[in-house]
Amino acid sequence: MTALAIKNVSVFYPVKGKPPVHALKNIDLEIHEKDFVVALGASGCGKSTLLNLIAGFMAPSEGEISLNGRVVTGPGADRSVVFQKHALLPWLNVLDNVAFGLKIQGQGQAKREQIAREFIKLLGLEQFEQSATYELSGGMQQRVGIARALTSDPDILLMDEPLGALDALTRERAQELILKVWRDTGKMVFFITHSVEEALFMGTKLIVMSPRPGRISHVFDLPFSRQYFESGNAREIKASAEFISLRETILRIIFADEAGANHE
Amino acid sequence: MSDQDAKGGSGLLAGLMKAKPAKPGEIYGVPGQGESFKISAVVIVLLISFWGFVTYAGYIQPLFLPSPTAVLNALFDVIKEGFTGVGFWEHIWISTLRVFGAFVLACAIGIPLGIAMGMSPVARGIFDPPIEFYRPIPPLAYLPLMIIWFGIDELSKVLLIFSSVLAPMVLGARAGVKSASIEQIHAAYSFGATRWQVIRTVILPSAMPEIFTAMRVGIGFGWTTLVAAEMVAATSGLGYMVLSASRFLQTPVVIMGIVVIAAIAYAFDHLVRFVERRVVPWKGRG
Numbered sequence: 001m002t003a004l005a006i007k008n009v010s011v012f013y014p015v016k017g018k019p020p021v022h023a024l025k026n027i028d029l030e031i032h033e034k035d036f037v038v039a040l041g042a043s044g045c046g047k048s049t050l051l052n053l054i055a056g057f058m059a060p061s062e063g064e065i066s067l068n069g070r071v072v073t074g075p076g077a078d079r080s081v082v083f084q085k086h087a088l089l090p091w092l093n094v095l096d097n098v099a100f101g102l103k104i105q106g107q108g109q110a111k112r113e114q115i116a117r118e119f120i121k122l123l124g125l126e127q128f129e130q131s132a133t134y135e136l137s138g139g140m141q142q143r144v145g146i147a148r149a150l151t152s153d154p155d156i157l158l159m160d161e162p163l164g165a166l167d168a169l170t171r172e173r174a175q176e177l178i179l180k181v182w183r184d185t186g187k188m189v190f191f192i193t194h195s196v197e198e199a200l201f202m203g204t205k206l207i208v209m210s211p212r213p214g215r216i217s218h219v220f221d222l223p224f225s226r227q228y229f230e231s232g233n234a235r236e237i238k239a240s241a242e243f244i245s246l247r248e249t250i251l252r253i254i255f256a257d258e259a260g261a262n263h264e
Numbered sequence: 265m266s267d268q269d270a271k272g273g274s275g276l277l278a279g280l281m282k283a284k285p286a287k288p289g290e291i292y293g294v295p296g297q298g299e300s301f302k303i304s305a306v307v308i309v310l311l312i313s314f315w316g317f318v319t320y321a322g323y324i325q326p327l328f329l330p331s332p333t334a335v336l337n338a339l340f341d342v343i344k345e346g347f348t349g350v351g352f353w354e355h356i357w358i359s360t361l362r363v364f365g366a367f368v369l370a371c372a373i374g375i376p377l378g379i380a381m382g383m384s385p386v387a388r389g390i391f392d393p394p395i396e397f398y399r400p401i402p403p404l405a406y407l408p409l410m411i412i413w414f415g416i417d418e419l420s421k422v423l424l425i426f427s428s429v430l431a432p433m434v435l436g437a438r439a440g441v442k443s444a445s446i447e448q449i450h451a452a453y454s455f456g457a458t459r460w461q462v463i464r465t466v467i468l469p470s471a472m473p474e475i476f477t478a479m480r481v482g483i484g485f486g487w488t489t490l491v492a493a494e495m496v497a498a499t500s501g502l503g504y505m506v507l508s509a510s511r512f513l514q515t516p517v518v519i520m521g522i523v524v525i526a527a528i529a530y531a532f533d534h535l536v537r538f539v540e541r542r543v544v545p546w547k548g549r550g
Contacts, residue, residue, distance in 0.1 A: 055450070055454065057450055057453075074453075075450065075453040075454045075456075076454070076456060077454065077455050077456045079454065080454055080455075081450060081451065081454050083447040083450070083451065084447075085447070086445040086447045086448065087445070087447035087448055087450075087451045088448075089448060089465075089466065089469065089470075090546035090549065091469045091470075091472075091544070091546055100451075100452075100455070100465070101451075101454075101455035102455075103465075104452060104455040104456060104457045104461055104465065105455060105456060132545070132546065134546055134549040148451070149454075152454075152455055152456075
């Protein structure tokens with residue numbers, strides 16, 4: 001059983017003459033096979049810090065993160081990252097960008113292009129194989145980033161606001177695309193977003209984080225992505241009474257956190 | 265209309281007060297937008313006409329500034345007869361060899377060194393003081409040392425030019441290391457890249473635009489230093505030609521030599537720009 005385990009993880013920075021600042025305090029979280037975990041929260045709540053810890057770009061001050069029993073000590077191909085932006089290599093075309101990870105891992109050209117083409121097809125980029133990445137729209141660039149992350153067959157996909165820079169229409173399409181990719185590949189996903197609607201629609205599990213110190217304040221199990229696979233109508237689900245009432249509940253939590261920040 | 269008059273009027277100053285309206289296919293306010301080739305051509309023609317006018321009309325003695333035809337004649341003479349017993353093309357060849365030898369050497373050493381200094385605090389700690397120490401010193405000042413240490417042959421000449429090209433190459437490559445975004449670097453590490461792979465596949469390619477700029481600056485320094493390098497114990501080369509011609513007050517040859525040096529440097533600069541467009545078409549758009 002593949003699983004990511006975050007045990008009692010804290011991150012703090014020493015401050016001269018004051019108690020240390022906690023970016024994250026006592027985080028406990030388990031992500032299991034086929035989980036789509038979405039992290040949501042006011043700015044400064046430590047969502048990105050948590051993702052960076054899982055990716056191995058940062059080290060926890062206390063506690064431990066392990067994937068399938070192995071402790072995370074640095075970045076690795078079992079945890080692929082989809083960044084918000086600026087992560088493609090503009091000197092490579094789409095095909096070579098998608099195949100980049102495989103090249104790093106020493107795959108031969110024929111083999112890595114074959115695998116890359118598979119994911120280019122999955123993300124619907126066939127016509128753009130030879131295009132330069134800077135000629136693509138923001139939505140297309142994110143698809144290239146997702147395809148690239150999938151090529152190394154990771155256990156978990158880490159997505160740091162991957163759709164934050166997209167316009168509303170493209171964003172909705174990309175949400176559905178990511179859900180389909182998730183269903184078809186069966187990866188664990190840890191997904192950060194600022195959009196409550198996006199979080200509710202996409203996740204199987206929602207963690208709401210609160211700042212000062214960064215912590216997980218609420219956890220919700222979500223039914224909406226399963227409903228989407230049954231009905232195929234995303235807008236209908238997002239307009240349902242159940243969806244709206246949960247959205248308002250979560251917005252109240254986040255607004256309360258933001259208000260608390262202003263009173264300090 | 266009255267608004268424009270109130271703000272800056274017309275004429276030369278108006279361009280500074282308010283950007284021009286965008287033409288079709290342009291975007292308002294992009295700095296330096298528009299064609300400059302025709303203006304440059306007109307300026308060159310005007311400069312040469314002015315030069316011809318003041319010399320042919322006799323306002324300036326030929327000793328101070330010879331006429332364009334005198335300079336052209338000097339060129340044909342030297343091409344035909346050579347200068348101090350050495351053929352014209354040989355002067356060009358030997359100088360080009362010195363400058364480009366030094367340039368290639370400076371690239372081969374300076375680019376890896378700059379990348380290393382950008383990547384590692386140890387390399388930065390070791391090489392920053394010596395490079396920053398010698399960088400502002402004019403090559404003429406340490407020319408005597410170079411000659412005492414490395415003799416009066418080609419070695420000291422090439423090393424002198426090399427030392428003036430090296431610093432901009434190192435600085436350019438070092439600054440270029442910062443061009444890669446942390447997301448690009450993290451992406452490579454996420455796939456299990458080694459540090460060396462990150463340097464080769466992410467850091468170096470994204471540093472290329474800075475490195476090309478450094479090459480253009482560096483080769484310019486190389487040609488500047490050439491004359492100094494050919495001051496002592498040289499019997500051929502464009503710098504030598506200019507220096508000895510000036511000693512014998514052969515001003516046409518001096519000016520001809522200067523123009524030839526400038527022409528070669530200009531041609532090479534265009535070559536680098538051409539290669540740059542081929543190698544880094546993504547510059548500024550990544």
